Amino acid sequence: MIKSLVGGIVAATAFVMLSSSAIAEPEVVKGPAAEPDCFAPWAADTQFFKFPKKDGPYRIALANGYIANTWRIQMIQTAKAYAAQKDVAAKLKEFKVVSTGEDVPAQISAINNFIDSGFDAIVVNAQNPTAFGPVIKRAKEAGVVLVAFDNILDTKDAINVNVDQKGLGELWAKWLISHIPDGGKILEVRGVAGTSVDTDRHNGIHEVLDASGKKWDVTEVAGKWDDPTAQKVTADAIATNGPFVGITGQGGDTGIVQAMIDAKHAFVPFGGETENGFRKFCAAHAADGLKCSSAGTGPAQVAVAIKTAISALEGNVVPQSVKLPLAIVEDPNCKEGQDYFPDQSDNFFVGNSFPTCGINFTAQEIMGQTKENK
Numbered sequence: 001m002i003k004s005l006v007g008g009i010v011a012a013t014a015f016v017m018l019s020s021s022a023i024a025e026p027e028v029v030k031g032p033a034a035e036p037d038c039f040a041p042w043a044a045d046t047q048f049f050k051f052p053k054k055d056g057p058y059r060i061a062l063a064n065g066y067i068a069n070t071w072r073i074q075m076i077q078t079a080k081a082y083a084a085q086k087d088v089a090a091k092l093k094e095f096k097v098v099s100t101g102e103d104v105p106a107q108i109s110a111i112n113n114f115i116d117s118g119f120d121a122i123v124v125n126a127q128n129p130t131a132f133g134p135v136i137k138r139a140k141e142a143g144v145v146l147v148a149f150d151n152i153l154d155t156k157d158a159i160n161v162n163v164d165q166k167g168l169g170e171l172w173a174k175w176l177i178s179h180i181p182d183g184g185k186i187l188e189v190r191g192v193a194g195t196s197v198d199t200d201r202h203n204g205i206h207e208v209l210d211a212s213g214k215k216w217d218v219t220e221v222a223g224k225w226d227d228p229t230a231q232k233v234t235a236d237a238i239a240t241n242g243p244f245v246g247i248t249g250q251g252g253d254t255g256i257v258q259a260m261i262d263a264k265h266a267f268v269p270f271g272g273e274t275e276n277g278f279r280k281f282c283a284a285h286a287a288d289g290l291k292c293s294s295a296g297t298g299p300a301q302v303a304v305a306i307k308t309a310i311s312a313l314e315g316n317v318v319p320q321s322v323k324l325p326l327a328i329v330e331d332p333n334c335k336e337g338q339d340y341f342p343d344q345s346d347n348f349f350v351g352n353s354f355p356t357c358g359i360n361f362t363a364q365e366i367m368g369q370t371k372e373n374k
Contacts, residue, residue, distance in 0.1 A: 025140055026051045026312075034316035038357035039308060042160075042321035049159065051145060053315025057093040058120040060309055062302070063110045065127035065151070066192050067099040067371065069226035070275065070347040071251055075125070075150075075299035077369035078352065081361060082303035084369075091310055094119075098373050102192065104128045111135045114144075121145035121309035123302065129154040129196040145312045149305035150297070151195045159312065161305045161322040163297040165197050168326060169204025169248075172271025175293035175330070176209075176246040179269035183214030184245035187237055189223040189230050191250040201250050219244070225251030227258075227277075227347065234259035244268060253278035254346050257290070274298065274327055277346025283334050294339075295328040298352030303359045327351025 026049035033039035033048065041048070062079050066072055076097060082088055083095040096114075100106040104127045114122050115138055122139065126132060126148050136157050139146040146158040153160060176186065188205060191198035202220075209216045219241045223230030230252025238244070238259065246269045249256045253270070254277030260267065267289035272278055273296040282292035301324055312318050327350070329339040336342060340350060345367075353360040 025143075029317055031317065031319065033318050034311055035357070038304070038354070039311070039318050040323050041319040042323040047156070047320045048317050049312065049320055050317050051312045051315060052143065054120060054313045056091050056313070058091060058310065058313050059094040059096075059118065060092060060121045060123065060306060061096045061098070061114040061119045062306075063107060063114065063122055063124045064097065064099040065104075065107050065125055066102050066195075066224075069224060069229075069251065071225055071273075071299055071349060072099075072125075073371045074347075074349055074352070074366060075302050076371045077366045078299045078361060079123075079302045079306065080369040080374075081365050082300075082306055082359070088306070088310075096374065099371075100127075102127060104131050108132060108135050111146075112138065115139055115142050119144060120313055121147065123147045123149060123305040123309055124153070125149060125302070126151045126153050126196070128194050145309050147305045147309045147312075149301050151197050154196075156320060159308055159318060159320055159322065161301060161308055161324065163301070163324045163326050165200035166204040168295060168297075169201035170208045171204075171295055171326075171328070172201075172248045172293060173205045173208035173212075175271045176248060176269055177212050177214065179291055180214075180246050183212075183216050185217045185219065185241070185243070187234065187242075187244045187247045188218050188220045189234060189247070189249040189252065189256055190220055191223065191225045193222060198250065205248060223249065223252040223256070225273075227252045227255035227275075229255070231255030231259045235263060238263045238265050246270070248272065251275070251296075254281065257281040257285075271295075274349050274351050275346065276340055276344050276348040276350050279329070279334055279340035279350060280342060280346065282331065283336065283340060286331050286334075291331045292334070293328070293330045294334070295326050295330075296349075296351070297324060298327060298349050298354075300352045300354055300359055300361060303361075304354055304357050307357060307359070324354060325356075
């Protein structure tokens, strides 16, 4: 009799756990999204989620990995600036930020801690796209909305927010091909190894170069999207493998151009990111041969990720994968006061807004925030 009773209790407990797990999971529904101009689906076959509605205000966390470059610092500052905006702050009970460096287990542990602490949603810039399977499962079972952005997660069980990173690499490669008729030696300054952004951009560059029918000799170095690091590895590459007929850089591009200047390397066509300093160089030296394609995504995509998390918690329909537009300017259309700002920091990323989502920031609003965990 006792054994039977215990068995019944265990079975009932398991049923309750399974039921609560099922209730916590999002329902797959038909689109469009609640704000279709902002939450654009990645592709025609992208699924749409509808999470159970929760009453606010919400506890939301940002679990960042790598922090030691300008883009990530500006991203943290942008996240804090967005959370501080009056209409957003009214929906937040708590907004917490943690950066864990390049240590993947540490980032996973941080996400687990947020789940255990009862946070309603977690946005994550993932250090590795494939290592988060167990924590994704835990978030789903706990009813925690998990939104990955920039460096996304290889899963259909979390929401991903990103630009077409592979397409960005393709764009830079096409720029080089169009300006270098005979092929030749190219310098490719990559980002942080192991991240989805670095891999996708690299693959896009090489697929286009390989399909061009021209002969390319590519020297790869790791600049970690950081000006000082990129400047050093570029200087070393020029000294050992240069000169180059073209350059592509995933970030740290102001440092890359400075290394060219210091080494008295000829200015060459360059496909790079959207740093203000890089665009200043491109405008100043276009007539000298620095023909630039400056394209990428501003750190404000973190604000879109937070906005997506809030919308999902409110029970609105959101795509499983949200596609954001690229910010692009190319020679000779780089205009002062619009595409670059001489009086602003070189390290500021231009194009840091998503008007279709109502997300716009001034430099002062962002730079007033800190990069530290809080």
